[in-house]
Amino acid sequence: MELYRSHVLICGGTGCSSSGSLTFEDKFAAAMAKHDLNKEVKLVKTGCFGLCEAGPIVVVYPEGAFYSRVTDEDITKIVEEHLLKGRIVKGLLHGSAIDEEVTKSINEVDFFKKQKRVALRNCGIINPENIEEYIAFDGYQALGKALTEMTREEVIEVVKASGLRGRGGGGFPTGLKWTFAYNAQSEKKYVACNADEGDPGAFMDRSVLEGDPHVIIEAMAIAAYAIGADEGYVYIRAEYPIAVKRLEIAIEQAKEMGLLGKNIFGTDFNFDLKIKLGAGAFVCGEETALIASIEGERGMPRPRPPFPANKGIFGQPTVLNNVETYANVPQIILNGAEWFANIGTERSKGTKVFALGGKINNTGLLEIPMGTTLREVIFDIGGGIPNGKAFKAVQTGGPSGGCITAEHLDTPIDYDNLIELGSMMGSGGMIVMDEDNCMVDVARFFLDFTVDESCGKCTPCREGTKRMLEMLDKICEGKGTMQDIEDLEQLAYTIKDASLCGLGQTAPNPVLSTLKYFKHEYLAHVEDKKCPAGVCKDLLAITITDKCIGCTMCKTVCPVNCISGEKKGQHVIDQDACIKCGACIDKCPVKCIVKK
Amino acid sequence: MAKKLSQEECFAKLNEAIEVHKGSQGALMPILHEAQHLFGAVPLDVQKVISKALSIPLAEIYGVVTFYSQFTLEPNGEFLIGVCMGTACYVKGSGPILDRISRELNLPVKTTSQDGKFTLIDTRCIGACGLAPVITINDDVYGRLTEAEIPSILAKYINA
Numbered sequence: 001m002e003l004y005r006s007h008v009l010i011c012g013g014t015g016c017s018s019s020g021s022l023t024f025e026d027k028f029a030a031a032m033a034k035h036d037l038n039k040e041v042k043l044v045k046t047g048c049f050g051l052c053e054a055g056p057i058v059v060v061y062p063e064g065a066f067y068s069r070v071t072d073e074d075i076t077k078i079v080e081e082h083l084l085k086g087r088i089v090k091g092l093l094h095g096s097a098i099d100e101e102v103t104k105s106i107n108e109v110d111f112f113k114k115q116k117r118v119a120l121r122n123c124g125i126i127n128p129e130n131i132e133e134y135i136a137f138d139g140y141q142a143l144g145k146a147l148t149e150m151t152r153e154e155v156i157e158v159v160k161a162s163g164l165r166g167r168g169g170g171g172f173p174t175g176l177k178w179t180f181a182y183n184a185q186s187e188k189k190y191v192a193c194n195a196d197e198g199d200p201g202a203f204m205d206r207s208v209l210e211g212d213p214h215v216i217i218e219a220m221a222i223a224a225y226a227i228g229a230d231e232g233y234v235y236i237r238a239e240y241p242i243a244v245k246r247l248e249i250a251i252e253q254a255k256e257m258g259l260l261g262k263n264i265f266g267t268d269f270n271f272d273l274k275i276k277l278g279a280g281a282f283v284c285g286e287e288t289a290l291i292a293s294i295e296g297e298r299g300m301p302r303p304r305p306p307f308p309a310n311k312g313i314f315g316q317p318t319v320l321n322n323v324e325t326y327a328n329v330p331q332i333i334l335n336g337a338e339w340f341a342n343i344g345t346e347r348s349k350g351t352k353v354f355a356l357g358g359k360i361n362n363t364g365l366l367e368i369p370m371g372t373t374l375r376e377v378i379f380d381i382g383g384g385i386p387n388g389k390a391f392k393a394v395q396t397g398g399p400s401g402g403c404i405t406a407e408h409l410d411t412p413i414d415y416d417n418l419i420e421l422g423s424m425m426g427s428g429g430m431i432v433m434d435e436d437n438c439m440v441d442v443a444r445f446f447l448d449f450t451v452d453e454s455c456g457k458c459t460p461c462r463e464g465t466k467r468m469l470e471m472l473d474k475i476c477e478g479k480g481t482m483q484d485i486e487d488l489e490q491l492a493y494t495i496k497d498a499s500l501c502g503l504g505q506t507a508p509n510p511v512l513s514t515l516k517y518f519k520h521e522y523l524a525h526v527e528d529k530k531c532p533a534g535v536c537k538d539l540l541a542i543t544i545t546d547k548c549i550g551c552t553m554c555k556t557v558c559p560v561n562c563i564s565g566e567k568k569g570q571h572v573i574d575q576d577a578c579i580k581c582g583a584c585i586d587k588c589p590v591k592c593i594v595k596k
Numbered sequence: 597m598a599k600k601l602s603q604e605e606c607f608a609k610l611n612e613a614i615e616v617h618k619g620s621q622g623a624l625m626p627i628l629h630e631a632q633h634l635f636g637a638v639p640l641d642v643q644k645v646i647s648k649a650l651s652i653p654l655a656e657i658y659g660v661v662t663f664y665s666q667f668t669l670e671p672n673g674e675f676l677i678g679v680c681m682g683t684a685c686y687v688k689g690s691g692p693i694l695d696r697i698s699r700e701l702n703l704p705v706k707t708t709s710q711d712g713k714f715t716l717i718d719t720r721c722i723g724a725c726g727l728a729p730v731i732t733i734n735d736d737v738y739g740r741l742t743e744a745e746i747p748s749i750l751a752k753y754i755n756a
Binding site for chain 1: 621622623624625626628629656659660663664665666667681682683684686687688692695696699720721722723724725726727728730737739743744
């Protein structure tokens, strides 16, 4: 094996590659070739590091130098200064990696220090397109252990004892699910992986598939062995082309090495894995809808029971788990149930990955032990709210979840606590909102999403969410009445009780939770016809104050020509014609145009 | 790539794809993906071919095509502009960005311009929340956008 004195890790995750990091490998290689460094320094294209805000990210080891927002010019500097002369280019380090001239390695940076990485352990460390790197990090050892040292029952027992619960949203105990499928009598059984990550603002499944695809293959093989299946499907969003490609490569490599196929590890266990592409339907994240979609039909849910564990893909018993759930399994098998159960809270074991986004300084992906408080996540790891704005709420659980306010920031995060607060864990999206976000508008945003994504099979969800959206539209337009707020709440509970699947049963949550914590904002829209945050356009008026210098800049930029006034004279906006685009506010050199 | 193929070549490729998947369970979706890729849409005449080859009623295929947002009945414009409406982008102002693009191009959301150059859509979360607000124009990604940057970005494609 060749030895290198330095390793350059280039993030190839979605965030960084959107800013051009996929071209960095060639550019580094070219710059290094000038100094004949290619035999001394190894380039590794990794999965997501997590701190997408700072992308494109490049990390140089052994120092752990954390370069952020790297540009093409920076590459030359890093090669010539750091790689050639051994001097860290301090000016290019991420702000948090340098403290009064003392540089910190990436692991000492606040964002990473408080994390505990189980599901994401290999993301940003190994090259996801190279099976040997995965194997070097204990990859496929858990599968080997399960197949050669453990019985099927023992595997299920370990997963059960670990306390692992489904990471896709519901939080159902994984071991129990496996037991049901194990007990189901059938010649043919399937395992499936739900990689249809439709929850807006959540991208952990994508990061695992892009950064460590082999862990999913290994975990699915373990699940297949445990329940007695020989075939598996990964149902993945077509919107994730990089993840699909890396998973395809991983499956090919695993087949070549005999880790997929017949007689794996010399045992009589056979397992074959296929990819099924989703086609853009949020409801396919629901298990019975996902199965219908794999079978080539419209992705519509059906009543349960029978549960997929008894009657799943093509009518056969099926274990269906989420990507992040699977990503925990090999570590549980290797380290034991007790190790996993020691992390987290009493009823929520292990770690959870969150996608932190919205009005937050450190946007990105992080993994923390269950029981960490929201305050630690948002302020210690997330670095707080940008531009000195005040924290208003954090939204968890996506379109199925709710908002959590400042007074609950010290709540330890686990499945049950979040539900108690009227939200839910969901898949782990965490969107932070500040004083400039209108909560009625946010509720409307989510309802708009569910109306669009409702499959139309059951009436409460199809018709009910539509009526709720209409009421919210009315309120945001300043035409709402107190009766609307009352009806909204009542309809919300009806939809929750009467809908067929999880989508409808949880769709009203964003409305109920904003009604609970931000009723005053609803009242302001209805009674005072005001949007306190200044978001709802119909309730805003843009006016020019008497500080106007008559420069005519606003007049030129107005797209609908609704501003009148002479040069050097006071300008006026015609309120009836104004579309409230705000273009004049941005243009005004003396900041005399206000929105209220 | 798809544009260079003639209609006959597309149908030939489609038949190849049908042969590959025919007989396996759940063959419809992968074939539809291939058709969407080849033709840029799955119009009725394409659906009829698939229907015949797989012995699945046309009504059922039409139902599947219209159910999923990845399949369209008409091809998109030369440049597909997607404005991410994921939550992270939304709270950081992707709404006004969508309005601005619509205004600049004089193109309502979810429509294609008369000359077939642009299609403007609001997309689901593309998972690049770290770059919010984000738009995509075909394979190009523009992140951390402000409204003011829109005209110069669009200009590149208008003149292309």
